[in-house]
Amino acid sequence: MTTAVTERPSAKKHRKPTGLFMPELVFFEPEALKYPKGERIMEWVKAQNIPYRMTTSHNRITNLPGETELEQYKIAKRTLVVGIRKTLTFDQSKPSADYAIPIATGCMGHCHYCYLQTTLGAKPYIRVYVNTGDVIDAAKKYIEERAPEITSFEAACTSDPLGLEHITGSLAELITFIADEPLGRLRFVTKYQHVEPLLHLKHNGHTRIRFSVNADYVIRNFEPATARFEERIEAAGQIARAGYPLGFIIAPIIWHEGWQEGYAELLAKLAQALPPEAGKGLTFEMIQHRFTKTAKTVIEKRYPKSKLEMDIEKRKKKWGRWGQHKYVYPDEQQTALREFITERIFEHFPEAGIDYFT
Numbered sequence: 001m002t003t004a005v006t007e008r009p010s011a012k013k014h015r016k017p018t019g020l021f022m023p024e025l026v027f028f029e030p031e032a033l034k035y036p037k038g039e040r041i042m043e044w045v046k047a048q049n050i051p052y053r054m055t056t057s058h059n060r061i062t063n064l065p066g067e068t069e070l071e072q073y074k075i076a077k078r079t080l081v082v083g084i085r086k087t088l089t090f091d092q093s094k095p096s097a098d099y100a101i102p103i104a105t106g107c108m109g110h111c112h113y114c115y116l117q118t119t120l121g122a123k124p125y126i127r128v129y130v131n132t133g134d135v136i137d138a139a140k141k142y143i144e145e146r147a148p149e150i151t152s153f154e155a156a157c158t159s160d161p162l163g164l165e166h167i168t169g170s171l172a173e174l175i176t177f178i179a180d181e182p183l184g185r186l187r188f189v190t191k192y193q194h195v196e197p198l199l200h201l202k203h204n205g206h207t208r209i210r211f212s213v214n215a216d217y218v219i220r221n222f223e224p225a226t227a228r229f230e231e232r233i234e235a236a237g238q239i240a241r242a243g244y245p246l247g248f249i250i251a252p253i254i255w256h257e258g259w260q261e262g263y264a265e266l267l268a269k270l271a272q273a274l275p276p277e278a279g280k281g282l283t284f285e286m287i288q289h290r291f292t293k294t295a296k297t298v299i300e301k302r303y304p305k306s307k308l309e310m311d312i313e314k315r316k317k318k319w320g321r322w323g324q325h326k327y328v329y330p331d332e333q334q335t336a337l338r339e340f341i342t343e344r345i346f347e348h349f350p351e352a353g354i355d356y357f358t
Helices: 030-034 036-047 069-076 132-146 161-168 170-179 216-222 229-241 259-273 293-302 331-348
Strands: 025-028 052-054 079-083 097-100 126-129 151-154 184-190 207-213 246-253 283-288 316-319 325-328 353-357
Touching (some): 025 030, 030 036, 036 052, 036 161, 097 132, 126 161, 161 170, 161 184, 170 207, 184 246, 207 283, 229 246, 229 259, 246 259, 259 331, 283 331
Parallel strands (some): 079 126, 097 151, 184 207, 207 246, 246 283, 283 353
């Protein structure tokens, strides 16, 4: 007599891809609708049946739904504001690039540690700008002023523009522009996988696309509403095959129980998953976790159950660029993190370059 054995289902379930960002509410500056991009976004909003309102300024959005401050914050992160970028003086963006090029402000991700928690303060809603032509004209002037030096621009200082590309098309405009600038370079970083609109663009190798990666512990606990690690790496492979210069930002590097295993596994997974094309000219950037007292207060209010360690007594005080002290790891821990991860990078990617550790 035989006994039927029921096979246990595979532990690995097929997971739905991380979806495109869909705002729940959109605000428009009236003047934005005079630009072709503003018109296109309005048509898209109507086609998606997303409610919209008019506003006098993308910097002053009031009467957001929600009874508590926390509810309003969460709703603001699902709110899109379409306006005109009036300030065309670019901020510096060291050590990533010479200048930050502004095409969006705010992010749909909910990363607990993000510095936008404080730099955006009471305005966590997502702003996109329709006058990309003006931004490009300003970038041209910066390039001309610094000739014959190469001028680099970072497009992701205050946002994750790839997460908005299906709405704006702004990255495609910048990539196409910079492709024809012998002395111009563009770079941006993302935690999303939606690279399809960029794969067939003429880029001439002038745009470096980087993906933010981290130990599994960090992604799992502190990066809600972002693409999974596997999705990011698959997208990185697509970018490499499309001939773009590729990079990875390991940030923030967080000291946690099992951090050595976590970061060793991260680099091993990268090496296993990336196609051969990715190794050519590959770069890494490393940023240790840091916070200010203001950030600590805001993060604890917005993510009260977060496991993010922000014990000032365990940190070293460092003077920050914007006039506030920030708290980083003590020198001994910094050295351990930098040396260990650097060794793992060169173990798996001997031809890669490390741009900086900060």
